[in-house]
Amino acid sequence: MNNRSIPSHTPVLLSETLNALGVQPGGRYIDCTIGGGGHAAAILENSSPGGQLLGIDADPKALEAAKERLQHYKESALLVNDNFTHLQSICIKYDFFPVHGILFDLGLSSLQLNSEGRGFSFQHDAPLDMRFSPDQKVSAADIVNTASETKLAQIIKTYGEERQSSRIARNIIEGRPVRTTRQLAHLIEKTVGRRGKIHPATRTFQALRIAVNHELEYIESALRQAIDLLGYEGRLVVISYHSLEDRIVKQFMQREAKGCICPPSTPVCVCGHKPRIRLINKKVITPAETEIKNNPRSRSAKLRAAESITAQGSYYANADDQAFLSVAKSRGWRRPALIQKIRMVFLAA
Numbered sequence: 203m204n205n206r207s208i209p210s211h212t213p214v215l216l217s218e219t220l221n222a223l224g225v226q227p228g229g230r231y232i233d234c235t236i237g238g239g240g241h242a243a244a245i246l247e248n249s250s251p252g253g254q255l256l257g258i259d260a261d262p263k264a265l266e267a268a269k270e271r272l273q274h275y276k277e278s279a280l281l282v283n284d285n286f287t288h289l290q291s292i293c294i295k296y297d298f299f300p301v302h303g304i305l306f307d308l309g310l311s312s313l314q315l316n317s318e319g320r321g322f323s324f325q326h327d328a329p330l331d332m333r334f335s336p337d338q339k340v341s342a343a344d345i346v347n348t349a350s351e352t353k354l355a356q357i358i359k360t361y362g363e364e365r366q367s368s369r370i371a372r373n374i375i376e377g378r379p380v381r382t383t384r385q386l387a388h389l390i391e392k393t394v395g396r397r398g399k400i401h402p403a404t405r406t407f408q409a410l411r412i413a414v415n416h417e418l419e420y421i422e423s424a425l426r427q428a429i430d431l432l433g434y435e436g437r438l439v440v441i442s443y444h445s446l447e448d449r450i451v452k453q454f455m456q457r458e459a460k461g462c463i464c465p466p467s468t469p470v471c472v473c474g475h476k477p478r479i480r481l482i483n484k485k486v487i488t489p490a491e492t493e494i495k496n497n498p499r500s501r502s503a504k505l506r507a508a509e510s511i512t513a514q515g516s517y518y519a520n521a522d523d524q525a526f527l528s529v530a531k532s533r534g535w536r537r538p539a540l541i542q543k544i545r546m547v548f549l550a551a
């Protein structure tokens with residue numbers, strides 16, 4: 203439930219996410235980007251009774267909002283203010299593994315975008331900050347006012363996929379110091395002019411936000427850690443919002459779903475790579491027209507999901523469950539986790 207004082211964030215691809223995670227009563231889940239807690243609330247609701255959730259966010263303000271939203275699930279939710287690049291150590295610290303599902307809903311939330319003083323949007327005039335966490339040392343203003351022209355152009359080109367990156371970088375250097383969101387937006391508008399519906403500063407703002415928060419650098423290592431934390435048949439679900447993120451997720455999942463990854467010219471496999479996941483959706487899942495109409499921010503969302511096919515750990519905590527697992531193994535049952543789910547529902551009835 204939303205607290206009235208907190209502007210809400212509408213969770214994107216909600217039912218698709220719950221389906222892809224295979225949320226079930228008694229399941230254990232990690233939301234690595236809990237934001238306003240929209241997905242997390244639905245996960246907790248659908249995993250009740252007995253469900254547990256570990257929620258992580260780099261932004262302490264997001265965590266406050268999530269705490270409000272999840273107040274009815276206090277007993278079942280553990281919230282941690284950290285970067286998901288530390289996923290494995292967080293789970294070890296709180297003894298929270300193996301898990302049934304892990305969600306990454308990348309990027310920033312509407313709470314952050316609409317937050318007036320944080321500099322994520324040029325809709326509000328604010329200092330150029332853009333840090334998810336106040337612990338980060340470098341803000342967008344630091345990059346804009348100290349980076350070399352080449353470095354600035356490279357950031358804007360790579361992370362913003364902006365064709366006019368060199369011109370924008372040159373004019374930023376000439377216009378320094380650039381301290382506020384509106385100052386930067388005007389400078390970019392003056393540099394490249396205005397065409398179409400999208401403001402010409404949008405891509406540069408995206409680029410700076412990605413650079414400030416090292417957004418692309420952390421994804422692959424976090425996904426690797428996530429796979430290690432999944433139990434057998436546990437699900438990994440990732441929602442991304444631009445092609446740079448989606449490319450990293452897609453390539454990672456395709457590689458982890460494959461056996462040998464030696465170059466085609468290698469006559470005999472030398473990599474010894476083994477598939478660790480199975481792709482759930484070969485084709486990326488995108489929002490339906492109605493969702494885009496109701497929540498335009500969802501328009502660029504892409505969901506990819508995979509299932510662990512290796513048994514890193516076991517969901518079977520007690521002696522009864524361990525005994526069940528050994529019977530399942532000795533009889534060669536192929537999907538012990540699924541059988542266990544059915545058994546749990548049966549026993550609960």
Ligand SMILES: C[S@@+](CC[C@H](N)C(=O)[O-])C[C@H]1O[C@@H](n2cnc3c(N)ncnc32)[C@H](O)[C@@H]1O
Pocket residue numbers: 211212213214234235236237238239240241242258259260261264284285286287307308309310311312334417420
């Ligand atoms: C799109 S929002 C998530 C919204 C959430 N699913 C909901 O329904 O309310 C993304 C969140 O991820 C957080 N985030 C982004 N990168 C992060 C990282 N490397 N570590 C931890 N949190 C991160 C942001 O602070 C933001 O709150």
